[in-house]
Amino acid sequence: MEGSQCLPILQHKATLTKLVKDNVFLVVTGETGSGKTTQLPQYLYEAGLWKGGIIGITQPRRVAAITVAQRVSQEMHFTLGKEVGYQVRFDDCTSQATVVKYMTDGCLLREILADPGLSQYSVVILDEAHERSLNTDILLGLLKKTLLQADKGSKDGSVRLRVVVMSATLETDKLSTFLGHCPVFTIPGRTFPVTSRFGNAIGPKEVDSSRYVNEVVRVALEVHVSEVAGDILVFLTGQSEIEKACDMLYEKAESIDYRYDVQDQTVEGLLILPLYGSMPTDQQRQIFQAPPSGIRKCVVATNIAATSLTINGIKYIVDSGFVKQLNHNSRVGMDILEVVPISKSEAQQRAGRAGRTSAGKCFRIYSNEFWEKCMLDYTVPEIQRASLTSVVLTLKCLGVHDVIRFPYLDHPEERLLLEALKQLYQFDAIDRRGQVTQLGRLIMEFPLHPGLTRALLKAAAYGCEDILLPLAAMLSVENIFIRPGTAKQKEADKKQRNMAAQSGGMNDFATLLSVFQWCKASDSPSAWCKENWIHWRALKSAFSIETQLREILLRLQQVKDFPVETFAGNKSELFRRCLCTGYFTNVARRSIGKIFSTMDGHGTAVHVHPSSSLFDQEAELDWVIFHDMMVTSRVYLRTVCPIRYDWVKDLLPKLHEVDAYELSNIAREEVNEEELAKLESKEAKRQKDTAKKLEKRNDETSVGDARARYLQRKLERQHKL
DNA sequence: GAGCACTGC
Numbered sequence: 144m145e146g147s148q149c150l151p152i153l154q155h156k157a158t159l160t161k162l163v164k165d166n167v168f169l170v171v172t173g174e175t176g177s178g179k180t181t182q183l184p185q186y187l188y189e190a191g192l193w194k195g196g197i198i199g200i201t202q203p204r205r206v207a208a209i210t211v212a213q214r215v216s217q218e219m220h221f222t223l224g225k226e227v228g229y230q231v232r233f234d235d236c237t238s239q240a241t242v243v244k245y246m247t248d249g250c251l252l253r254e255i256l257a258d259p260g261l262s263q264y265s266v267v268i269l270d271e272a273h274e275r276s277l278n279t280d281i282l283l284g285l286l287k288k289t290l291l292q293a294d295k296g297s298k299d300g301s302v303r304l305r306v307v308v309m310s311a312t313l314e315t316d317k318l319s320t321f322l323g324h325c326p327v328f329t330i331p332g333r334t335f336p337v338t339s340r341f342g343n344a345i346g347p348k349e350v351d352s353s354r355y356v357n358e359v360v361r362v363a364l365e366v367h368v369s370e371v372a373g374d375i376l377v378f379l380t381g382q383s384e385i386e387k388a389c390d391m392l393y394e395k396a397e398s399i400d401y402r403y404d405v406q407d408q409t410v411e412g413l414l415i416l417p418l419y420g421s422m423p424t425d426q427q428r429q430i431f432q433a434p435p436s437g438i439r440k441c442v443v444a445t446n447i448a449a450t451s452l453t454i455n456g457i458k459y460i461v462d463s464g465f466v467k468q469l470n471h472n473s474r475v476g477m478d479i480l481e482v483v484p485i486s487k488s489e490a491q492q493r494a495g496r497a498g499r500t501s502a503g504k505c506f507r508i509y510s511n512e513f514w515e516k517c518m519l520d521y522t523v524p525e526i527q528r529a530s531l532t533s534v535v536l537t538l539k540c541l542g543v544h545d546v547i548r549f550p551y552l553d554h555p556e557e558r559l560l561l562e563a564l565k566q567l568y569q570f571d572a573i574d575r576r577g578q579v580t581q582l583g584r585l586i587m588e589f590p591l592h593p594g595l596t597r598a599l600l601k602a603a604a605y606g607c608e609d610i611l612l613p614l615a616a617m618l619s620v621e622n623i624f625i626r627p628g629t630a631k632q633k634e635a636d637k638k639q640r641n642m643a644a645q646s647g648g649m650n651d652f653a654t655l656l657s658v659f660q661w662c663k664a665s666d667s668p669s670a671w672c673k674e675n676w677i678h679w680r681a682l683k684s685a686f687s688i689e690t691q692l693r694e695i696l697l698r699l700q701q702v703k704d705f706p707v708e709t710f711a712g713n714k715s716e717l718f719r720r721c722l723c724t725g726y727f728t729n730v731a732r733r734s735i736g737k738i739f740s741t742m743d744g745h746g747t748a749v750h751v752h753p754s755s756s757l758f759d760q761e762a763e764l765d766w767v768i769f770h771d772m773m774v775t776s777r778v779y780l781r782t783v784c785p786i787r788y789d790w791v792k793d794l795l796p797k798l799h800e801v802d803a804y805e806l807s808n809i810a811r812e813e814v815n816e817e818e819l820a821k822l823e824s825k826e827a828k829r830q831k832d833t834a835k836k837l838e839k840r841n842d843e844t845s846v847g848d849a850r851a852r853y854l855q856r857k858l859e860r861q862h863k864l
Numbered sequence: 865g866a867g868c869a870c871t872g873c
Contacts, residue, residue: 203871203872204870204871204872205871205872231872231873232872232873247871247872247873248872249871249872249873250872250873252872252873253873274871276871276872277871277872278871278872278873380869381867381868381869382867382868382869383867419869420868420869420870420871421868421869445869445870446869446870447869447870449870450870450871451870451871466869466870467868467869467870468869468870469868469869469870480868480869482869525871533873589873590872590873591873621868622868626866636866691873752865752866753865753866754865754866758865758866759865773867773868775866775867776866776867779866
């Protein structure tokens with residue numbers, strides 16, 4: 144490990160310290176390896192800034208916050224958790240003595256909710272701002288808003304809180320302009336040159352996955368037989384592609400005569416290693432081991448290798464040019480995971496992975512034309528492509544009433560904000576004036592999706608929170624069911640079907656709950672998971688989340704007046720009724736055959752996913768609720784359970800009443816009372832009409848869903864062909 | 865009849 148004595152930042156110590164002291168906002172840029180993350184906080188500590196409050200540094204990722212804090216505490220000869228500490232979810236390693244604090248951006252956002260002025264801090268450093276994480280973007284806007292206001296108000300000219308934004312050298316002018324034309328300081332980087340070359344396999348017209356998988360395999364092997372020693376990193380988009388590419392590499396590498404010389408260096412063989420997020424952690428660790436001498440390592444990875452994990456010894460990059468990206472489509476109210484071309488800045492980031500220890504080479508399989516025509520300069524920031532429901536509630540809770548005119552570094556489409564407002568209104572988290580309700584404040588306390596929190600709170604009122612707490616935890620972690628490629632797939636599927644049947648069947652929510660309970664009750668939870676094809680890592684985090692949710696609920700029950708309700712029916716019904724209060728936005732009704740139609744106003748034609756315990760049982764179903772929709776070959780509902788129309792009857796009109804008045808008005812500062820009254824009376828009428836219509840629809844035996852019929856005809860035609 | 869990248873509270 145290199146000492147901090149030779150870092151390029153060192154010679155700028157005095158200038159940097161002075162700049163921070165003299166300015167409310169400062170932008171610091173520098174490539175990886177400049178030492179800004181570890182050194183700047185130390186300089187500010189030495190300059191005595193900690194006397195005015197904590198020096199806080201945010202990171203977009205947990206591991207980064209923890210490892211950097213460890214390193215800095217060592218460099219400063221402090222015990223971790225004393226003067227230097229870190230805080231991430233489930234792990235608070237700070238104390239009264241902590242003055243240099245590394246944390247995730249999400250943690251700081253939570254702190255702002257409790258203390259909007261961040262009175263404990265003297266400096267806040269937002270690191271990795273170029274990554275444009277949702278939380279960092281919100282923090283940027285909030286700090287700009289509060290500090291510029293405070294600045295105007297303070298008469299003595301003294302500055303209490305300073306903000307430093309650290310970013311890679313991209314878009315620094317934009318940041319500076321955003322922060323009132325604040326100074327920008329650039330630290331020279333210390334990376335090695337990487338030469339990039341384009342290929343010709345992917346042009347503007349090709350987007351076929353088998354094409355780029357074949358091509359990266361071909362190029363990786365070409366690198367292997369023609370380039371000097373050094374490891375290869377291949378970027379693809381997901382698990383199945385990676386497994387396919389690895390299989391092809393094994394096969395083809397075997398047919399190569401291993402002993403050949405490349406410019407007088409003997410490279411004997413190729414060690415092929417897959418790398419993706421859902422891989423077990425111990426398997427991931429293998430990636431970091433140096434290969435045996437004379438063997439070249441080839442890591443085939445997802446974007447996880449672009450920022451989250453750094454592999455030493457990489458000299459060659461093979462870039463497919465694609466990434467899987469989760470985009471929220473506000474037109475249909477759906478999240479869609481799609482393969483898209485990476486941006487130019489992302490391509491440079493990938494290439495940079497080859498220049499960390501020596502000069503490197505990057506082989507892009509796409510053409511120059513593809514680069515010019517298909518790739519954006521920068522990746523669209525998360526705030527412009529994510530669902531903003533939680534973000535808007537956060538802002539409202541912080542007193543930002545006008546979320547449309549909030550200072551965003553990049554403004555999200557108004558439609559996205561309106562959709563979020565609409566959802567919050569549907570959940571009764573905000574009222575028709577756009578003010579946060581009491582329920583809204585409760586919802587904010589939980590690190591969960593608002594609908595899920597609403598269901599949990601309902602359950603707490605009925606005294607059955609013991610069912611909803613584990614379920615909420617299970618629904619907030621990644622997919623827990625393992626589905627191996629080919630060989631053992633049937634065995635895994637069978638286990639999972641058995642588990643669904645044992646938990647009562649016909650209810651995917653109940654299956655999740657059972658898995659949680661069975662695993663918790665077993666003597667060896669990790670062994671139980673292995674036996675039942677369950678991701679132990681995911682279940683472990685569900686356990687932690689459940690504990691955290693339980694603590695929050697208990698705390699709130701002690702201070703707030705919780706409503707208490709009673710219910711006479713059976714337990715399964717109560718469970719599903721509670722779910723309905725949070726999932727009434729996710730209701731679908733079977734229209735014809737196996738086709739369902741969503742009740743959210745879009746009327747999307749959807750199918751039950753084959754992994755569901757309700758699959759092939761559609762004939763018995765009428766109304767269902769679901770946790771999420773997924774778009775692949777069809778639009779699928781996943782995690783589904785049957786409900787009765789009665790349970791959602793009173794809730795459904797709420798889905799339509801938002802059309803009754805201009806939502807954009809409730810987002811803005813001024814509310815015209817007269818207008819509002821007019822709209823409200825109109826709305827009451829519409830609400831009645833909608834309720835009637837729904838009632839009528841429910842009575843009809845054959846549903847006149849034109850869209851579903853059209854799809855059915857289309858499918859029939861396809862089958863004939 | 866199955867196609868989930870990566871983060872975070």
